[in-house]
Amino acid sequence: MNRRTALAAALVGxxxxxxxxxxxxxxxxxxxTPQASHVAPRAEHVIDFEHQWQETGYWCGxxxxxxxxxxxxxxxxxxxxxxxxxxxxxxTDHISQVTDVLNARGxxxxxxxxxxxxxxxxxxxxxxxxxxxxSVDAGRGLVANIVAPPSNHPPGYPSDQTIYHxxxxxxxxxxxxxxxxxxxxxxxxxxxxxxxxxxxxxxxPKGYSAIA
Numbered sequence: 605m606n607r608r609t610a611l612a613a614a615l616v617g618x619x620x621x622x623x624x625x626x627x628x629x630x631x632x633x634x635x636x637t638p639q640a641s642h643v644a645p646r647a648e649h650v651i652d653f654e655h656q657w658q659e660t661g662y663w664c665g666x667x668x669x670x671x672x673x674x675x676x677x678x679x680x681x682x683x684x685x686x687x688x689x690x691x692x693x694x695x696t697d698h699i700s701q702v703t704d705v706l707n708a709r710g711x712x713x714x715x716x717x718x719x720x721x722x723x724x725x726x727x728x729x730x731x732x733x734x735x736x737x738x739s740v741d742a743g744r745g746l747v748a749n750i751v752a753p754p755s756n757h758p759p760g761y762p763s764d765q766t767i768y769h770x771x772x773x774x775x776x777x778x779x780x781x782x783x784x785x786x787x788x789x790x791x792x793x794x795x796x797x798x799x800x801x802x803x804x805x806x807x808x809p810k811g812y813s814a815i816a
Contacts, residue, residue: 648777653774654674659682664695666691668770668771668772669706700716703813715816716812719809738814746773750771758792761791771785783803785797
């Protein structure tokens, strides 16, 4: 056997040796995510939406309604919604007007829930949380009519005033018991997390519009 033949035979022998397999690619590694049929509810869920500041001092109702509509791909003007609700210089009279417009525009099967008790009962709070989760999980916003006295304000609100207002819940965090707010008031932070219990205490004696 000449030197060239011997070298070729040696290379064939090396190629035939068994080496440890290369590490499996990351994409092929098993993950901790369970199968789809066993996926647990997300702790935090925020829907897609478009925020707008209200264009007048009394168009919070139209602005909050618009946020809910943007979640389903509708982008009407605040002026159009003010005419549909209807809203005048005294504001939007009742949350049921929001419910009617959302349903008329095909945003979902919305219903109005009154919360007359101040503070709300444990049953009312439990229903409110269920309505938040059901609405957000369906990709919809929950529109709330609130009354915020100086002693109970969302962040940024003027400390010496009682604020009568509408805003939209667009998310929740089940681990921290918070809701994510889209707020059109110019004095607000615009979007922010709010403690759920605090949110619940802001609604009485008004109500909210949520997916049935």
